[in-house]
Amino acid sequence: MSGKVLVTGGAGYIGSHTTLLLLEAGFEVIVVDNLSNSSLESLRRVEKLSGKSVTFYKLDIRETDKLLNVFSEHKIHSVVHFAGLKAVGESSQIPLEYYEQNIYGTLSLLKAMQKYDCRRIVFSSSATVYGDPASVPITEDFPISATNPYGRTKLYIEEILRDLAISDSKWNIILLRYFNPIGAHKSGKIGEDPQGIPNNLLPFVSQVAVGKREKLSVFGDDYPTVDGTGVRDYIHVVDLSDAHVKAVQKIDNLTGVTTLNLGTGNGYSVLQIVEAFQKGSGKQVPYQVVERRPGDIAECWADASLAKKVLGWQACFGIEDMVTDAWRWQERNPNGYDD
Ligand code: NAD
Ligand code: UDP
Secondary structure, three states, rough: OOEEEEEEOOHHHHHHOOOHHHHHOOOOEEEEEEOOOOHHHHHHHHHHHOOOOOOEEOOOOOOOHHHHHHHHHOOEEEEEEEOOOHHHHHHHHHHHHHHHHHHHHHHHHHHHHHHOOOOOOEEEEHHHEOOOOOOOOEEOOOOOOOOHHHHHHHHHHHHHHHHHHHHHOEEEEEEEEOOOOEEEOOOOOOOOOOOOOOOOOHHHHOOOOOOOOOOOOEOOOOOOOOOOOOOOOEEHHHHHHHHHHHHHHHHHHHOEEEEEOOOOOOOEEHHHHHHHHHHHHOOOOOEEEEOOOOOOOOEEEEEHHHHHHHOOOOOOOOOOOOOHHHHHHEEEEEEEEOO
C-alpha cells in the first residue's frame, strides 16, 4: 500500500522514527512541525537513512489556514497525529498552554481534515488515561481518568474523536495508547533529544551514564512491587513506530473508533532498568533513592493482545535491545542533535 501520510510532530522523538518506517514501507510522508521541541536535523537523518525525501512544513497546527494549504497541495490519505506538549509536571504549571496546544491544535487539524475530506487519523494517546489502574495487565476496556492537565488533554481528545465518529460514520479513527516508549533506531542516528533536565527515566539514566548528570534519583522504593520501585511497560520506539505503519495500512478497514494498547505486556522496575542499562552499556549508573514523585503509580503494564488481533502487530524487541539502542544513540550524540 502507498499514498501520502501527513505526520504532525514528525520531527520529534516518536514522529521521526515513524516517519522513517513509513518511508521504508513505501509511503510518501509530509511532516508538519513547529520545531518547539525538536530539530530539523532529525528529519535530515531520516532522509539519509531511508534514501528518500520528506516534505516538511514548519507550522503550528493551531494555524488552520496554513494546514489548509498543506491539504490543498497534497491529496492526503491519512494523518498520524503526534504534535503536542507532553511534560506531565509542566502541564500542572501551565495548564492553559497544554489545553490550547493539544486540544485546540487537534481541533484545528480535524477541521482542516474535514474540509478536505480526509477522515483517517491515528492519534497518540497514552496509558496515562488509565490513571491508577485497579489491576494489571491493563486492557482497553478499563475505566479512564486523569490526574493532571496533560492526561486530561489526552482524555478529552479521545472523547472529541469519539464524538466525531458518532456524528459522521465516514471517520476511521485509531487511538493508540502508548505505554513507556524508550530506545532509539539501531543506527544510532535518531533518538530522544530532551531539552533541559529529562523528566523520563531512560533519558535521565543515559545522561548519567554519559557523565552529563551525577546520579539518578529513584523516586521511591516503598511501592508494593518486586523491589519497591515503580514498574512500567517499556516499549522500543521502533516497535511503537511499526504499530503506526500497520495502523495506517489497516485504517481503511477500521471504521469508527478503534482503541489499542501499545506495550510489550512485561513490567520492569526502575532498579531492573538501571541494572539492564549498566549491563548493556558497560557504564555505571549511580543512584540514590528519594521521595516518591507525586502522581506516580506503583505499577502499570499492558495487555496488548488486541493490537495483535486487530493490526497483526506485536512488540519484537526486548529490554536488552531497548537499553543498548538508547545507549548507542546517547554515546554517539551526547548533546543530541546539537552534535
Ligand atoms: P516530542 O516532543 O519529541 O514530539 C512532539 C513534536 O510535536 C515535536 O517535534 C514538537 O516540536 C511538535 N509540536 C508540539 N506542539 C506543536 C504544535 N502546536 N504544532 C506543531 N508541532 C508541534 O514528543 P514524543 O515523545 O515524540 O511524543 C509524540 C506524541 O506521543 C505526543 O502527543 C505525546 O503526548 C505522545 N506520547 C508520548 C509518550 C512518551 O513517553 N514519549 C507517551 C505517551 C504518549
Ligand atoms: N523515575 C525515577 N527517576 C527519574 C524518572 C523516573 O525513579 O528520574 C521512575 C518513575 O517514578 C516511574 C518510572 O521511573 O516509576 C518511569 O517514569 P517516567 O517518567 O519515565 O514515565 P511515566 O510512567 O511516569 O510516564
